[in-house]
Amino acid sequence: MKNIEADAREKLLDVLRNEGFFGVKRGCSEGSCGSCTILLDGIPRKCCIMFVGQAHGRSVTTIEGLGDRENPHPIQDAFVDNGAAQCGYCIPGMIISASSLLEVNKSPTVDEIKESIAGNLCRCTGYVKQIEAVQIAAAVMRGEK
Amino acid sequence: MSNGDNQGKKYQGKIVKTSVRKIDGLATTQGRPLYVADIDKDFLHVKFKWSPHAHARIVSIDISAAEALEGVKCVLTHENTPKNLHTTAGQGFPEPSPYDTYVFNDKMRYVGDRVAAVAAETREIALKAVDLIKVEYEVLEAIFDPEDALLPNAPIIHDQDGIHAPIPVYYEPKKNHVSHTDFAFGDIEKELEAADHVFDEHFSTHYAQHTPIEPHVCASWYDEEDPHEIGRITVRTSTQVPFHARRITAQALGIPEKKLRMIKPNVGGGFGTKQEVLLEMVCVLVTMRTNRPALIEFTRSEEFVSGRTRHAYKVWVRGGVKNNGDITAMELKVLSNTGAYGTHGLTVMSNAGAKTLPLYRMNAVGFIGDTAYTNMPVGGAYRGYGATQACYGMEVVIDMMAEAINMDPSKFRLQNHIQSGETSPVFKALGEGTEGVEQVIESCELTECIKQGKAAIDWDNKVGKPGDGVVKRGLGMATLMQGSAIPKVDMAAAAAKMNDDGSMNLLIGATDLGTGSSTVLAQIFAEELELPYEDVLVYASDTDMTPFDVGAYASSTTYLSGMAVKKVAAQIKKQILGVAAKMMDAQIGECHVSDKTVKGPDGESVTYAEVCKFALYAEDQFQIQAGDSHVSDVSPPPFSAHFVEVEIDTETGQLKLLKYVAAVDCGTPINPKLAEGQVEGAVMNGISYALTEEFIFNKKGKVLNDTFDDYRIWSTQDMPEMVTILVESYEESGPFGAKSIAEIGINGALPALANAIYDAVGVRLQHAPFTAEKILNAIKEKVKEETAQKVAV
Numbered sequence: 001m002k003n004i005e006a007d008a009r010e011k012l013l014d015v016l017r018n019e020g021f022f023g024v025k026r027g028c029s030e031g032s033c034g035s036c037t038i039l040l041d042g043i044p045r046k047c048c049i050m051f052v053g054q055a056h057g058r059s060v061t062t063i064e065g066l067g068d069r070e071n072p073h074p075i076q077d078a079f080v081d082n083g084a085a086q087c088g089y090c091i092p093g094m095i096i097s098a099s100s101l102l103e104v105n106k107s108p109t110v111d112e113i114k115e116s117i118a119g120n121l122c123r124c125t126g127y128v129k130q131i132e133a134v135q136i137a138a139a140v141m142r143g144e145k
Numbered sequence: 146m147s148n149g150d151n152q153g154k155k156y157q158g159k160i161v162k163t164s165v166r167k168i169d170g171l172a173t174t175q176g177r178p179l180y181v182a183d184i185d186k187d188f189l190h191v192k193f194k195w196s197p198h199a200h201a202r203i204v205s206i207d208i209s210a211a212e213a214l215e216g217v218k219c220v221l222t223h224e225n226t227p228k229n230l231h232t233t234a235g236q237g238f239p240e241p242s243p244y245d246t247y248v249f250n251d252k253m254r255y256v257g258d259r260v261a262a263v264a265a266e267t268r269e270i271a272l273k274a275v276d277l278i279k280v281e282y283e284v285l286e287a288i289f290d291p292e293d294a295l296l297p298n299a300p301i302i303h304d305q306d307g308i309h310a311p312i313p314v315y316y317e318p319k320k321n322h323v324s325h326t327d328f329a330f331g332d333i334e335k336e337l338e339a340a341d342h343v344f345d346e347h348f349s350t351h352y353a354q355h356t357p358i359e360p361h362v363c364a365s366w367y368d369e370e371d372p373h374e375i376g377r378i379t380v381r382t383s384t385q386v387p388f389h390a391r392r393i394t395a396q397a398l399g400i401p402e403k404k405l406r407m408i409k410p411n412v413g414g415g416f417g418t419k420q421e422v423l424l425e426m427v428c429v430l431v432t433m434r435t436n437r438p439a440l441i442e443f444t445r446s447e448e449f450v451s452g453r454t455r456h457a458y459k460v461w462v463r464g465g466v467k468n469n470g471d472i473t474a475m476e477l478k479v480l481s482n483t484g485a486y487g488t489h490g491l492t493v494m495s496n497a498g499a500k501t502l503p504l505y506r507m508n509a510v511g512f513i514g515d516t517a518y519t520n521m522p523v524g525g526a527y528r529g530y531g532a533t534q535a536c537y538g539m540e541v542v543i544d545m546m547a548e549a550i551n552m553d554p555s556k557f558r559l560q561n562h563i564q565s566g567e568t569s570p571v572f573k574a575l576g577e578g579t580e581g582v583e584q585v586i587e588s589c590e591l592t593e594c595i596k597q598g599k600a601a602i603d604w605d606n607k608v609g610k611p612g613d614g615v616v617k618r619g620l621g622m623a624t625l626m627q628g629s630a631i632p633k634v635d636m637a638a639a640a641a642k643m644n645d646d647g648s649m650n651l652l653i654g655a656t657d658l659g660t661g662s663s664t665v666l667a668q669i670f671a672e673e674l675e676l677p678y679e680d681v682l683v684y685a686s687d688t689d690m691t692p693f694d695v696g697a698y699a700s701s702t703t704y705l706s707g708m709a710v711k712k713v714a715a716q717i718k719k720q721i722l723g724v725a726a727k728m729m730d731a732q733i734g735e736c737h738v739s740d741k742t743v744k745g746p747d748g749e750s751v752t753y754a755e756v757c758k759f760a761l762y763a764e765d766q767f768q769i770q771a772g773d774s775h776v777s778d779v780s781p782p783p784f785s786a787h788f789v790e791v792e793i794d795t796e797t798g799q800l801k802l803l804k805y806v807a808a809v810d811c812g813t814p815i816n817p818k819l820a821e822g823q824v825e826g827a828v829m830n831g832i833s834y835a836l837t838e839e840f841i842f843n844k845k846g847k848v849l850n851d852t853f854d855d856y857r858i859w860s861t862q863d864m865p866e867m868v869t870i871l872v873e874s875y876e877e878s879g880p881f882g883a884k885s886i887a888e889i890g891i892n893g894a895l896p897a898l899a900n901a902i903y904d905a906v907g908v909r910l911q912h913a914p915f916t917a918e919k920i921l922n923a924i925k926e927k928v929k930e931e932t933a934q935k936v937a938v
Contacts, residue, residue, distance in 0.1 A: 022183035023176020025413070027358045028445040032853035035358050063176035072171060080170035083818030086826065087659025088173025089358040089413030095174060114861035121853065123356055123414050124659055126825035127861050128869070129818065 008053030012038075015052055016062060023063035023092045027121075034120035037093035038062050044097045046119070063092035066099060075099055078137040079130065086124035094120040098134045106142050108134070151588055152565055154875040156813040156882040161672045164818035167664045168683055169411065179411035181362045181383045188364065188440040189218055189264040191431055192271035194278050195451060196253035196260050199287035199520040199846035200300065203251050203260070203280060210277040211263055216270035218435045220278070222261040223249040226430065230307055231397045234488040234525070235386030235420040237634055237695060239311035241578030243323065243487040245303050248397050248426050253282070254302055254485035255520050256847040257450035264431040264439055289846055291459065291482040291517035294321040302485065302518040314491060314578050323483055324491035324516040324578075329476075330570040331509030333463075336474035340465025342549040348460040348538040348911045350895070352840035355455075355527055356858055359383060359413020360448035363424035365431070366438035368406065378429055379406045383413065385420040385656055386696035391688045393422040394429055405429065409686035415658040416830070417526035418453045420698045421488065449851035453525025454840070456493050456516075457482045460538035466546040470560050474509035475542070477502055479535060481516040484523040490516040491578045493524065497531035499581065500782075501539045503569035504626050505561045510571060520846055526698060528827060529891045532627060533834075537913065540623040540896030544903070553608070554900065555599055558624050558786075565589040565874075582632040584779040588874040588884065591624060591784035594808035598622070601806040601868050602788040611905050619791050619905025623896035626782040629876075629885035630701030633778060637706035638692035639713045640772035641670065645761065647741060647753030648680040649717070654694025655706035656686050660887065661819040662702040666710045668815050669880045673714035674721075675738045676753065692772060700783070700885035703815060707880035709775035716771035724760045724769070725751050781876045783884045785809045787828070787893030789865075791901045798921025800902070802832065802865040807893065809869070812876040812884035820886050821869045827890025828867065833859045835895040839914050 006015040013036045016024045024047065027035035031049035038047050039061035047060075067073030075095050078084070085091045094117050101108055101116035108116070113134045114127075122130070139145045156162065172179060208220040226248045234242035249259060261278050265271035286300045293299060303318040310316035315325040337343050363382040371377040384390050387407040395402040412419065424441045431439035443452065461478040479497045483490035498512035527533070547557035563569060565586050573583040599605065604620060611617035640652045651670050657663040663683045671678040685691055694706055718738055725743035726733045728751050735746035742750045751759075760769050790804040807824050814820035837857040841849045850856045875882035895913055903909050908923035 017182075020185070021176075022178035022180075025180075025359070026182070026442065027360070027413075028853055030445060030852055030854065033358055033445075063174075067175060069171065069175070072175065076171065076174040079174045080166045083164055083167070083661075083816070083822050085167065085170055085173045085659075086661065086819075086822055087357070087359070087412060087414045088169070089180070089659075091173050092176040114864070118860050118862045121358060121858060121860055122826075123358055123416065123830065123858065124826045125822055126827075126829035126867060127864055128825045128867050129822055131861065 012047040074140040075137040078133040082133040084129040084133040186438040194260040196258040201282040207279040211274040216266040219264040235389040287520040328574040329511035336509040355416040355418040357414030360443035420526040455527040456524030458534035472507040476511040478513040493531040497535035499575035500532035588876040590810035594786040598808035619901040621901025627889040628780040629704035638774040642770035656697040798917035811886035813882035824890040831894030
């Protein structure tokens with residue numbers, strides 16, 4: 001947990017990375033690829049096109065806040081087990097997006113999973129193993145695995 | 146050798162053929178700082194000035210205002226940078242690409258060419274300074290079509306003194322003619338005459354970009370902890386070729402290689418665009434001039450325009466088939482548009498023939514390849530590497546042949562494809578700018594791939610049944626081959642040493658782009674040594690610390706680097722057995738490794754940890770370690786069969802891709818999930834390349850759609866149902882039977898979709914990509930023709 005002060009006109013992505021949150025990626029700076037996805041008060045947002053002013057007084061969760069070595073988030077574990085991370089550059093943003101889905105819906109359909117990560121472009125995987133991994137993580141979070 | 150001896154053989158492994166977790170999997174999912182730009186240094190940020198003209202000489206360039214801006218530390222132009230001709234192609238030395246560029250040139254050859262660079266305290270200051278650079282251009286006539294570029298009196302794009310091809314190949318820059326190669330085996334004209342049906346078809350493919358989610362990025366700094374007087378610079382770069390990058394950067398700057406240390410950390414995707422020494426020399430130059438760390442990060446737009454692209458091709462296929470299904474002859478002719486610089490210009494072109502023509506049995510075969518300069522963005526290496534473009538023409542003509550003789554396209558391919566034990570004259574004829582290498586196919590499960598793929602898509606029940614509605618269904622297929630490393634040219638090396646606790650350090654030059662090669666190589670190493678793969682500590686791609694490897698291209702890492710690693714493991718195993726035998730007072734031949742221990746003849750055993758401690762401390766002390774290299778004499782092709790099911794709305798031309806089946810023979814899949822991942826990613830890329838990706842240029846050669854909003858790669862919302870089938874074979878020359886899988890998956894979509902469109906609506910699209918407009922226009926044309934014929938009757 002860290003309190004950050006920055007100029008309201010700066011881009012949130014730049015500020016987060018300057019503060020050492022390197023898990024938030026710079027892929028396009030135009031809000032298209034999703035590799036910069038963070039949670040703003042729990043909602044996935046692309047921070048490369050957000051001004052710091054838009055986050056004023058609000059909470060930001062980056063991938064670094066989602067799990068660690070000893071206690072990985074079930075989505076992280078499932079991604080690794082299923083070979084869903086190749087180059088890994090889109091992965092933090094994608095996991096953030098998927099985590100917000102599983103937070104409110106632990107039995108998502110495939111279509112709901114696809115929609116939750118529709119804003120996260122990946123060039124390596126074709127999305128197949130990532131969707132499977134979210135299903136597996138959902139089962140874990142339901143207590144089934 | 147085999148002649149089919151290994152047909153049906155499958156490797157039974159312990160750690161190999163297991164989908165172990167990637168070594169860095171958890172780290173990437175937790176966002177650890179693994180990529181080039183994920184470090185904190187007192188960086189100068191470097192921004193480029195790009196050419197607004199497709200073809201222009203720089204008459205004068207005034208950097209005084211830029212230099213005077215507060216915060217600017219360095220401005221680089223052709224007037225103040227080294228003049229050493231080189232190629233940016235990340236290839237072995239001497240490169241089969243022309244030396245046609247300096248770090249900065251005095252002539253701009255495409256919109257997006259590099260005019261100058263500014264290094265400043267912040268990105269904003271650097272960008273401001275870029276705008277303050279005043280350039281006077283002499284605008285020249287530009288040429289955009291490669292056929293036009295080869296006409297006499299076309300404007301000459303490369304007229305610098307001294308440009309040349311470093312190996313003895315055809316290179317006529319004054320004609321814009323970068324490369325030519327051709328060969329013929331047998332009498333093509335005679336064989337075409339002997340055919341019952343003859344074909345002469347023309348196709349074209351379009352500009353596309355790899356769009357790795359991480360654009361090109363590079364950082365460099367003087368290593369303050371390195372004591373050597375020469376002053377060594379560390380370069381942390383997103384590259385597929387750290388060793389080539391070191392050599393070419395040194396060459397371009399005229400500095401000794403030993404001054405540089407290239408490190409490849411995690412890379413956010415490459416797909417070929419990072420098989421290029423693009424930014425390193427500018428970054429290092431800034432560091433040398435300013436004594437400061439420097440960081441260059443391409444924006445997405447710069448990645449599209451000023452990175453590298455897929456060569457756009459014109460393809461001509463001539464062929465002949467007999468009514469009994471025999472192919473009498475095929476001739477493939479390609480004209481590759483290499484854009485403003487000749488990097489990869491020859492080899493992508495020759496690969497087009499090398500990785501398509503051997504696939505089928507025929508009496509006569511020929512290839513004619515040409516590459517031309519144009520004033521357009523630069524073509525480079527891109528997964529598939531020419532085969533992707535040529536496959537399109539070849540596999541559509543194969544379908545045409547099947548149709549002409551009323552044979553099912555899958556049966557036609559089953560009858561004619563190359564089998565284990567067979568060869569093709571193409572292997573020897575087409576190499577990497579030089580002669581190729583003769584080889585016999587030792588492993589081929591393409592028949593099984595076709596059969597299993599057909600079943601998965603329900604081919605027999607669905608093909609040829611478009612239905613009567615407005616929406617028509619179609620099925621299409623393509624069969625493919627690629628290669629595994631470049632024979633007799635590429636080399637990989639590895640080294641390893643043992644630690645007290647029985648773990649091992651494995652040092653490899655091999656370049657993991659996220660493909661998981663470090664994991665796969667650790668698996669191969671661990672398999673040979675009967676060691677848990679978690680006990681293998683991999684360190685890779687550091688030119689100071691790891692032995693040489695050509696890098697991640699030509700589908701070579703599992704196959705070539707894998708054999709180097711296996712050799713090293715075998716040597717280490719020998720040393721372990723020697724020490725263990727001494728410890729147990731036994732003969733080496735009576736001992737064997739098993740599960741991190743060495744078992745002796747009488748039931749006794751010693752652990753690896755005990756062995757290592759004995760070797761390091763007890764007697765005749767030595768470090769258990771080994772290093773070795775591997776070059777391959779052959780390049781065994783992986784094989785694949787792709788099948789697609791589409792629906793086409795005949796009122797709008799809209800194509801819906803319902804299902805995509807890819808069946809692949811990659812030999813032994815070392816890590817099945819990672820192997821499948823390679824196929825799935827390549828297939829998705831091939832699909833969007835075929836349907837929605839396309840550079841749009843204005844009349845002056847400027848790219849208009851250099852953003853993800855306007856250049857469409859697919860998201861989860863576009864996915865078809867995807868089925869991936871690994872069909873195992875056993876390749877004797879590969880580590881535990883493995884071949885390769887990295888590239889082949891991208892080549893199937895364009896031809897399979899073209900064939901499916903024909904199955905659905907009876908039109909042959911021979912110019913990619915297959916947009917709704919093109920499909921609709923073709924349907925309308927067909928209706929018009931049919932109506933005209935009816936009226937004529």
